[in-house]
Amino acid sequence: MIELKGIEKTYLRGSEEVHALKSIDLKVSKGEFISIVGPSGSGKTSLLHVLGCLDRPSKGSLLIDGVAVENMPENKLVQIRRKKIGFVFQQFYLMPGLTVFDNITLPLVFSRQTIDKGKIIRAIELLGLKERIEHYPKQLSGGEMQRVAIARALVNEPEIILADEPTGNLDSENSEKIFELLKSLHKNNLTVVMVTHNNDLASRADRTLLLKDGKFIA
Amino acid sequence: MVFLKLAVANLRRHGTRSLLTALGIATSVAVLFSILSFNKGFSKGLARELQRTGIHFMVVPSGCPHEVASLVLHGSVIPKFLNTSVMENIVAMKDVDFATPILVTQLPNAEKFRVDLVYGMEMSRLAAVKPYWEFDGKIPSTGNELIVGSEIASHNNLKKGDVLTYSGVSFKVSGILKKTGSQDDAFIYMPVETLQTILKKPSGATAIGVKVKTPETLAKTTDELAEIVPGIQVVTMNQVMSSISNLAASGKVLSLSIAIITILVSAVGVMNSMLMAVFERTQEIGMMRAIGASRADIFRIILKEALILTLFGGLSGIVFAVAGSDIIEKFVRRAMPYIPSGSMVDFDPVLAAASLVFVSEVGIVSGLYPSWKAAKISPIEAIKG
Numbered sequence: 215m216i217e218l219k220g221i222e223k224t225y226l227r228g229s230e231e232v233h234a235l236k237s238i239d240l241k242v243s244k245g246e247f248i249s250i251v252g253p254s255g256s257g258k259t260s261l262l263h264v265l266g267c268l269d270r271p272s273k274g275s276l277l278i279d280g281v282a283v284e285n286m287p288e289n290k291l292v293q294i295r296r297k298k299i300g301f302v303f304q305q306f307y308l309m310p311g312l313t314v315f316d317n318i319t320l321p322l323v324f325s326r327q328t329i330d331k332g333k334i335i336r337a338i339e340l341l342g343l344k345e346r347i348e349h350y351p352k353q354l355s356g357g358e359m360q361r362v363a364i365a366r367a368l369v370n371e372p373e374i375i376l377a378d379e380p381t382g383n384l385d386s387e388n389s390e391k392i393f394e395l396l397k398s399l400h401k402n403n404l405t406v407v408m409v410t411h412n413n414d415l416a417s418r419a420d421r422t423l424l425l426k427d428g429k430f431i432a
Numbered sequence: 433m434v435f436l437k438l439a440v441a442n443l444r445r446h447g448t449r450s451l452l453t454a455l456g457i458a459t460s461v462a463v464l465f466s467i468l469s470f471n472k473g474f475s476k477g478l479a480r481e482l483q484r485t486g487i488h489f490m491v492v493p494s495g496c497p498h499e500v501a502s503l504v505l506h507g508s509v510i511p512k513f514l515n516t517s518v519m520e521n522i523v524a525m526k527d528v529d530f531a532t533p534i535l536v537t538q539l540p541n542a543e544k545f546r547v548d549l550v551y552g553m554e555m556s557r558l559a560a561v562k563p564y565w566e567f568d569g570k571i572p573s574t575g576n577e578l579i580v581g582s583e584i585a586s587h588n589n590l591k592k593g594d595v596l597t598y599s600g601v602s603f604k605v606s607g608i609l610k611k612t613g614s615q616d617d618a619f620i621y622m623p624v625e626t627l628q629t630i631l632k633k634p635s636g637a638t639a640i641g642v643k644v645k646t647p648e649t650l651a652k653t654t655d656e657l658a659e660i661v662p663g664i665q666v667v668t669m670n671q672v673m674s675s676i677s678n679l680a681a682s683g684k685v686l687s688l689s690i691a692i693i694t695i696l697v698s699a700v701g702v703m704n705s706m707l708m709a710v711f712e713r714t715q716e717i718g719m720m721r722a723i724g725a726s727r728a729d730i731f732r733i734i735l736k737e738a739l740i741l742t743l744f745g746g747l748s749g750i751v752f753a754v755a756g757s758d759i760i761e762k763f764v765r766r767a768m769p770y771i772p773s774g775s776m777v778d779f780d781p782v783l784a785a786a787s788l789v790f791v792s793e794v795g796i797v798s799g800l801y802p803s804w805k806a807a808k809i810s811p812i813e814a815i816k817g
Contacts, residue, residue, distance in 0.1 A: 303722075305715070321723045
């Protein structure tokens with residue numbers, strides 16, 4: 215489904231050149247649950263951004279469904295993000311002025327899709343947010359906010375969920391709930407790539423990759 | 433709809449800042465709308481006043497004729513008199529319908545401890561000179577009767593039959609002028625002969641009002657008159673009004689320039705406010721890019737915010753202008769005493785729409801740079817913070 219071949223990512227931090235990713239090769243198959251662990255600064259988030267077509271590799275090739283996308287124009291990459299990828303962030307990034315319902319509909323609005331209210335409400339109910347549908351982010355707990363963020367990531371029916379430390383801002387109980395949610399989505403044939411610092415959760419994925427200094431070491 | 437909700441929600445997040453920015457726009461739009469409304473009301477007022485005047489031109493002492501004529505119209509006292517003997521020459525002209533002396537002065541009202549503006553007129557010509565007037569009572573038939581303007585009557589609780597004393601002469605109020613909405617409401621009208629006696633100017637007049645038989649002969653008559661009677665100047669009512677317009681024109685240009693400069697300054701305020709919002713919301717913008725927003729979507733969202741902000745400010749400005757029109761009018765009348773009577777600041781939906789369209793354009797222009805800046809934000813840098 216997604217294949218990375220010899221991916222390198224370098225960027226400038228002031229005058230210093232930083233090699234965030236070094237010769238990364240990775241194949242993510244459909245329906246896989248992969249966790250990526252590693253110390254801070256090891257390149258986990260950079261890798262996730264390249265996987266999600268948010269960032270372009272400095273070198274190497276990124277294939278999505280067999281098509282090389284690393285040199286695609288920005289508008290094509292936007293289309294890929296809209297159709298194939300769902301993002302979940304550690305800081306949730308919900309829009310404070312919008313209700314749970316409106317936050318979840320945002321990706322549909324951006325991809326110019328008709329908003330099927332019933333479908334969104336069913337998704338909200340599935341994630342246990344029925345009572346919160348008209349609430350604003352500030353009225354939600356951390357766990358609820360992350361569930362809203364997951365619902366938002368799912369609303370476009372993507373092929374893959376890229377979760378960047380989705381439990382990083384949650385207590386252990388809520389972390390467990392969110393992880394179980396991702397697991398249940400994966401059971402429904404959704405591909406999940408999760409970056410985490412939590413070794414316990416990481417070990418429960420189908421595959422765990424250890425990244426250090428921009429390279430996979432396990 | 434979600435974009436609109438998002439834009440409104442974002443503006444509400446920084447309520448005070450948005451409100452202050454909108455207030456800047458509101459103030460400048462209020463100024464612009466008031467000036468435009470005033471200009472329109474001014475032109476309408478001039479036309480109305482011309483229509484209401486039963487005379488075609490005035491003969492005034494030589495000097496600054498247009499000013500004298502406008503002062504006479506508005507009740508100011510001129511320390512220069514014409515001799516009414518010039519009327520003989522005027523009425524002798526074949527195209528002249530009638531000529532009537534007008535004497536304007538201020539007389540102390542000893543009982544009320546104030547000074548009244550008194551207009552001396554030939555009462556027999558009143559219906560011709562002021563054709564639109566209506567009275568409660570009758571036109572004075574003797575030298576010791578007078579008419580009181582509606583404003584003076586209501587302020588001093590005067591009614592028909594009351595007695596007023598000026599310079600030791602008692603006058604009976606024979607009629608109260610019904611409200612005209614013009615400055616006529618603020619005068620006392622007495623027979624010109626009586627006023628001449630009081631002022632000890634038996635042949636004195638501030639101006640001579642003249643009506644021609646057919647308006648087409650106006651130019652010819654005024655030209656001839658200026659030639660045959662020395663020491664006078666002739667001013668047509670159109671010239672008076674155009675003179676008043678010219679007096680006001682430079683003020684209009686200046687005030688309009690100030691309004692436009694104010695709007696430009698407010699536009700910089702909108703740009704600044706939107707730029708701050710963009711910098712503060714960098715991470716959110718990054719998130720939106722990640723979940724499918726294109727650069728154009730981000731551009732549109734920020735531009736919409738700028739537009740909503742300016743439109744809100746513009747609408748509030750128009751509401752302020754309409755609500756404060758009385759105050760504006762009083763202020764302008766104090767600064768410009770020669771302006772026509774009647775309401776000067778009228779609500780005109782076309783002007784309101786034009787002001788809103790203008791301010792929307794300003795909003796769009798001031799939102800362009802922040803929108804472009806937001807659209808350029810790299811999602812990676814944004815998400816990293």
